[in-house]
Amino acid sequence: MTKARILALATTAALSSLLLGCAADGQAPNALSAGSPVAAVETAAVATPATIDNFMLADTDYMGHELYRSGAKAIVIITQSNGCPIVRNLSPALKALKAKYEGQGVEFLMLNSAIQDSRDAVAKEKADYGFDIPILMDPNQLVGEQLGVTRTAEFFVIDPKTWKITYRGPLDDRLDYGSQKATAEHTWAADAIEATLAGRQAMAANKMSPGCLVDFPNRKVAKISYSKEVAPILEKKCAACHTEGGIGPFAMSSYEMVKGFSPMIREVLRTDRMPPWNVDPHVGKFADDKSLTPTEIKTVVHWIEQGAPRDGTTDPMAVAAKKRVVQEFPLGKPDLILALPTYKVPASGVVDYQRPIVVNPLTEGKWVKASTYVVNQRQAVHHFLSGYLKDIPADGKGNESRWGASMGGYAVGAESTLWPKNVGTYLPPGGAIGFQAHYTPFGKDVVDASKIGLYFYKDGEKPGLVMRNSVVVDNTIVIPPGEARHKETAYLNVPKDMLLYSAFPHAHYRGYASDFWVEYPDGTKKLLLTMPRYDFNWQREYSFAEPLKIPAGSKLIAHYWYDNSKQNPANPDASKTIVWGDQSWEEMFYTAIRYRWTEETSAKLTNYDQLMDETRLLAMFDDNLDGKIQKAELKGELGDKLSPYFAQMDQDKSGTIENAELMAALKVMGGRRRDQAQQAPAPAPAAPAPKAGGGR
Ligand code: HEC
Incomplete structure (x- = not known):
């Protein structure tokens, strides 16, 4: 169904049947279409909680949003699902609402808890209907469940001072089942925003909202067993750290310990703080994956929401805790x-x-x-x-x-x-x-x-193949003061076929998110790893379950987003422009990779690392990935030095600097650059090529 047709339909009496059916674009109609409006009223009667619990969800662009980190004066969450005409119909009204209140410190978020909607499908819906509000994906439905969501197009107005839900209901009274007014008589959601901003109580607090029903199959789950279901998950995914003498601040050594910490365990799972594994589970497959599966997350959280009851006569956590020993050298005696x-x-x-x-x-x-x-x-x-x-x-x-x-x-x-x-x-x-x-x-x-x-x-069993490492690094970064999501880009040109084993994103206190892509020689792109929320506290290498084939002519592209605002609790100073530096109050853009050159053997070492380094500097400046440098791309300390000479560097007067021109310019600057290299970190902390024959 086309957008025009949906809108045309939505503005006629047919709206009512669409609202009830919500079957559009060939999608299966959801529960309501089969039932009756009476059933709808019953289902809608899930109580609204007094407050909203914290969560961290990634939006359709894999950008993380932790609710309690918001600096907004009021937050509005609107429930959404694909193919729901009433949500689509809201698009212009939402734009107007956002335009009116964003400047007053109101944050708008949409929430998709529909299990049938993939992230890509939601991204497409967002683009097709022009929603300019982040749509948060809630694939485990924990956020929707806690809010008591039953339908889409519901507005939740939240007061961040208390996390109280000050209003739940429709935008206004314009749309209803079977009827539609030209203009609204009651603008409940806007009134609630005004009231929340002014610290007043909203006039209306809870209104039945017309919208598509959302299926929550786990809203009522059978009693979950601590000993059979929960303990094995905690033992496998948490206890390595949460053990006596371990790095975790408390030991999961008994039912009592787990029960006592259960509200916190629920919180760290909802905010994705634990276990420390910061890549998004929907992208890439990794060896030794420490994260919880969606089923494991739901099992533990639902068990806690059931009151964390005990069962069984023996306590598996206590039994396992007694057996746990840390071996000094599990691989045997080192050389x-x-x-x-x-x-x-x-x-x-x-x-x-x-x-x-x-x-x-x-x-x-x-x-x-x-x-x-x-x-x-x-x-x-x-x-x-x-x-x-x-x-x-x-x-x-x-x-x-x-x-x-x-x-x-x-x-x-x-x-x-x-x-x-x-x-x-x-x-x-x-x-x-x-x-x-x-x-x-x-x-x-x-x-x-x-x-x-x-x-x-x-001796005598030298390996046949050579592991190398390099870094997608960008020491030309410049992060303006106060900016909450400052983006930087850099890449490496891959000169020969490569097998990529791992990636390891690293930034400092202001690092907010990071991702890593390959762009193949034909221009298609694949996301290899994404961290919707980077956590400075937890640094680790992410090894791909199978090494990835990266053909010659590809680009390995990294993006980083930095939060240099006051909302970043780790930010030592939000008033400073931040550039590259080793110290944690300076910044880094540093995705370390481990790889092999497919052709390389230890008997025949290559110079391919050097080849890769030849365009490294260009690829740091080249933020729009067009393979050349525009004047505006000359940023950072070195960029500022080169910028005044742009016209001279541009020997062929093409208006851009190509790699040969950049290299020639650096040669001319040679002496000065050597001085500078002694002060500033080297741009290319690449693996030194092992000397031929040096291996043995
Ligand atoms: C790699 C080690 C490690 C693993 C694995 C781990 N934790 Fe933690 N946990 C920690 C550390 C360290 C802290 C202290 C806070 C910090 O440093 O982030 C912590 C803190 C906590 C806290 C206290 C709240 C807080 O944020 O300080 C809870 C609750 C918790 N972890 C639950 C879990 C659960 C549940 C799992 C498994 C699903 C888990 N942890 C897995 C290391 C770990």
């Missing part, structure tokens, strides 16, 4: 153990990232096949990352902008990094290994003395 410098973690406060180094004692190069961290103070260590440093840094700092090949990282539950069979990373003799260490105070002074164990391919 080399390196002790990280000890670090005194204070009882409270914020510890900035530490960048210790350990001098490499090897006198001959080795091929690494695995590494394991033995974390000494498990409660205090959030993560370790590592990278080879060719030269021992004079300042003793192992900053990641200087790193070459990675020796693996640590995140709780991921102590070991195992290279795939027959694949290794070359660790040359000499130099040092730099670490990034994130310590978090937990209420007690402790001294951490962690170590890393490295496993090498033995």
